[in-house]
Amino acid sequence: MTDNLHEGPLSPVTQQAPSRKPTWREERRLRRRRRKRGEEILAWFLVPVICVGIYLGVSASFSFFGTSPGQVWDQLMQVKTMMEKRSSNPGARG
Numbered sequence: 001m002t003d004n005l006h007e008g009p010l011s012p013v014t015q016q017a018p019s020r021k022p023t024w025r026e027e028r029r030l031r032r033r034r035r036k037r038g039e040e041i042l043a044w045f046l047v048p049v050i051c052v053g054i055y056l057g058v059s060a061s062f063s064f065f066g067t068s069p070g071q072v073w074d075q076l077m078q079v080k081t082m083m084e085k086r087s088s089n090p091g092a093r094g
Helices: 024-065 069-088
Strands: none
Touching: none
16 A cells, blocks of 8 residues: 555646637538438438328329229220320311
8 A cells, every 4th residue: 555655756648639620611511411411311211101102192092083093094095095086087076
């Protein structure tokens, strides 16, 4: 216990230089990098949610009107053939 008293003087502590403040360009670069990273993370969550929402909305509207995509496609093809017949026969316009 007494041998601690006779060790000698303490070595001086080196002080670190104070950190310098980043310039306005560096701060802007950091803010931009953080914003882009945040937008990427947000996009990874929002894009699938939006796609699933669109799918559920379309399927809900089909079920609300009591139809299916196949029936809508067949009806569109019927309208297309009617329009083609009408445009190929100019004397039938009345």
